[in-house]
Amino acid sequence: MADVIDDLEAEHDAFEALLDELSPDDWSAPSAAAGWTVTDVVLHLAQTEEAIPAALAGEISGVEWRRFGDDVDTAMDAMVRSEAATPADIFERWRSARQASVRALRAADPGRRVQWVASTLKPRSLATTRLAEHWAHALDIAVPLELAYPDTGRLRHVAWLGVSTLPYAFGLEGRPAPALFCDLTAPDGSSWQFGDPSAPSSITGDAAAFCRVGAQRLDPAASGLRTEGPDGEIALRLLRNYAST
Known part of the structure; x- marks a missing residue:
């Protein structure tokens, strides 16, 4: 399982490097995710990364989105709207969350399935979904701001x-x-x-x-x-x- 977690961590590093490039105005700019600013995108990623350690420990059933809406997209938007904060605070929140999620994934039983959004996943697949989501949302930030985010073997x-x-x-x-x-x-x-x-x-x-x-x-x-x-x-x-x- 180490290969995909290593690559998830590398994707996190690339995403963090992208965020380090942003100006104060960039954080409030519209992203390619409909209705979300760049700050909203990073908050969404922080919120979902924070759920990983608790999900892997069996404390919660993945992202508890059903408290916020009847479908995933509506619920995730409501979650973002419920926790507005400054870009600096959100950036730091995401940094802490990504470090905790990687630690939890490395320590997880690779054969034990956990609930995540719409299905149950083994930790390897969960790490893969997190890599895919960070990559996609990196594009949501990089493309409209005309910043580089090269494709890789990940x-x-x-x-x-x-x-x-x-x-x-x-x-x-x-x-x-x-x-x-x-x-x-x-x-x-x-x-x-x-x-x-x-x-x-x-x-x-x-x-x-x-x-x-x-x-x-x-x-x-x-x-x-x-x-x-x-x-x-x-x-x-x-x-x-x-x-x-």
């Missing part, structure tokens, strides 16, 4: 998350999970492959675009990704690498 975890949750996504549509092969080109030009190459349906193309589609930061039609077979196109449409309910 996106392999994000791509794996998208592929591994497709059966759940198909189930929500009342469809059986199809056999699917994904052949994705990594940021360094290597190939990341998921699934059976003989599967009747496939998705091929840029891994970073695949991850952005899964984060709903890129329209599938604009991604340049290629689909084949009876289920390739719908798989790309249903692709998600975050929790929902």
Whole structure:
């Protein structure tokens, strides 16, 4: 489990470096997350990181979002609205939370599932979801402010998350999970492959675009990704690498 937690910590480091670049005006600027400023995005990440140690200890059932709304998006927005603070305080709150969450993940029983948002996850998968969320929200900050946030090999975890949750996504549509092969080109030009190459349906193309589609930061039609077979196109449409309910 150490590999993904190491990469989560590296993603945290990259995110912190991005925040260190921000001017005071940047913190109040609109992010690419609808309705949220940059400060709101960081507060959301702090709130959700803070829930990890308690969830892993069995003290709470993950992020207790149902107290704030009937669906995840509405609840997360209400949570952010309930705890306004200065950018400096929120930055420090996130720093403390990210350190505590990594410590808790490293100490966790790797085989014990815990409740997290809409499902139960083992610690490795939980670490992967946190990496994916920090990466996606880093884009929400970097893109509108025209700041650099380079794609890295850590996106392999994000791509794996998208592929591994497709059966759940198909189930929500009342469809059986199809056999699917994904052949994705990594940021360094290597190939990341998921699934059976003989599967009747496939998705091929840029891994970073695949991850952005899964984060709903890129329209599938604009991604340049290629689909084949009876289920390739719908798989790309249903692709998600975050929790929902």
